[in-house]
Amino acid sequence: MKVHEKPERAIKTVEDAIRLVEASRLTHIKVGLSDVDGILRGKYLRKDKFLNVLRTGFGFCNVVLGWDVDDQMYDNTSYTGWHTAYPDATVRIIPESCRRLPLEQGNGEDMLFFLAEFVGDAEAVCPRGVLRRVLKRAGEMGFEALAALEYEFFMFDETPHSVREKNYRNLKTWTPGNFGYSVLRSTVEGDFYRQLLELSEQMDMPIEGLHTETGPGVLEAALAVDRAIDMADKAMLFKAFTKALAQKNDLMATFMAKWSHDLPGQSGHIHLSLREAGTGKPVFYDEARPFNMSARQASFMAGVQRYLPEFMSMFAQTVNSYSRLVPGYWAPLNATWGVENRTTALRLIPGSEKSQRIEVRIGSADANPYIALAAALGAGLYGIEQRLDPEQIVEGNAYTQEFKPELRLPNTLWDAAQRLRQSDAARSLFGDAFVEHFAATREWEERQFRRHVTDWELARYFEII
Known part of the structure; x- marks a missing residue:
């Protein structure tokens, strides 16, 4: 099967993603996003949680926009820092970014992976946001x-x-x-x-x-x-x-x-x-x-x-x-x-x-x-x-x-x-x-x-x- 024929790469909408994830045997879905330095940061979300936040987005600690490659917090930024106490920022899952991750398996199938990006006030400093x-x-x-x-x-x-x-x-x-x-x-x-x-x-x-x-x-x-x-x-x-x-x-x-x-x-x-x-x-x-x-x-x-x-x-x-x-x-x-x-x-x-x-x-x-x-x-x-x-x-x-x-x-x-x-x-x-x-x-x-x-x-x- 060619790459563009893979079902997960045909995902274009939230509804497409929901159908794919619901049909999956996976218990968790992996998501990742870019920090300032271009390092892929992410986490696993339980399947039901993932399905719930596909439409609404979810909270992701904005520290990933406020620390360096060694996880040391910047002391000179205004967007986030100790002065803001590092609250959650809203992250949008990008349905069309869905891929299988062959390096990981769960319940007999390859892990599903989605990219995400910051929205709301964090979008102004989000790397993907500036390109958009x-x-x-x-x-x-x-x-x-x-x-x-x-x-x-x-x-x-x-x-x-x-x-x-x-x-x-x-x-x-x-x-x-x-x-x-x-x-x-x-x-x-x-x-x-x-x-x-x-x-x-x-x-x-x-x-x-x-x-x-x-x-x-x-x-x-x-x-x-x-x-x-x-x-x-x-x-x-x-x-x-x-x-x-x-x-x-x-x-x-x-x-x-x-x-x-x-x-x-x-x-x-x-x-x-x-x-x-x-x-x-x-x-x-x-x-x-x-x-x-x-x-x-x-x-x-x-x-x-x-x-x-x-x-x-x-x-x-x-x-x-x-x-x-x-x-x-x-x-x-x-x-x-x-x-x-x-x-x-x-x-x-x-x-x-x-x-x-x-x-x-x-x-x-x-x-x-x-x-x-x-x-x-x-x-x-x-x-x-x-x-x-x-x-x-x-x-x-x-x-x-x-x-x-x-x-x-x-x-x-x-x-x-x-x-x-x-x-x-x-x-x-x-x-x-x-x-x-x-x-x-x-x-x-x-x-x-x-x-x-x-x-x-x-x-x-x-x-x-």
Whole structure:
């Protein structure tokens, strides 16, 4: 049976979901949602409880919007904190997100899994909510957005216990050495590849391409194109359940931006295009113009380019993200664009009506897909609204060229957060509440880093200074 023929993926309404759950032998249903950092948080709901809240929503502690990746509470946010005593916020279950989860069984059948999102006052700072607001703007402009995400991730022959026992040093990578696009590696380790490809098909987050990248144990997976909101959902699921599948095989996968100073970082590239909402006609394609780039595609790219420095914290969301952004490691340092140029921040990919698109190459694998997609699409739509023109095309190696100061990207999370706070465009696109909350969470993240002494500092200063 094809993925789109699976009964649970035919769910479109609350009534559809009710019928499916009532017919299930499961006693509990699993739900999950995105926190600020793009980590899938969730719980099990008893079947009768789940059926009752499908229409009304249910309460979920808003602490998941008020803590960091280590469950430490922010001390600098106004939406929630100790001052609000962390009340419940209303969460809506998304019926059409229903999937079977083959990694879990109950009463002889695969677990049912649903995504959810915050509504009510929490919607203003909800990651999925901010993407939906940008897509609403696209709809009002007559567009439907399509997206495809690519992720690089490293695999290790380790467990959550062993990495802690080793203090994250001398970790054993899944495979040794550099061997990009290796047929040998994918054959020898074919069992895991097969499991990952099958899981992705079963959960309707299909992988269009999977291969080894340069580096020990690193893979790159390209998810098949879909509507932007569905792509963000699939990216959330892909990252979470790839990690789960790895651990079930006594392996570990990490999507952190850069785990070793000796190796390239891990990207989360974003491919984007628009089509007319009513006709489905591609917006970016015009065979009469250079590179088949329509005027609206040029303005879209100009918008992403113009606002990339202001929105940088939405693409590079952790302190570690900026360790990746150094010369010579396939990560752009300026808001530049080129045609089929992998040294620029934005890559124009000429093609047919169906394949003409833009690739945003600045994002890292650790980014929240809802937030990163909102930033890229929002900036592009703003460019179309303002009829912006892109800067001069870059030819050759962008790393060795000089550019205008305004194209320089922030090189720390703190600086990126300040640029977001000061951005009128961000406040217009994403709302004051989101900008204030998200910038505060990034400032918190930077402060946590500043409190600690790194191995590099000890090795550099301990004896000599």
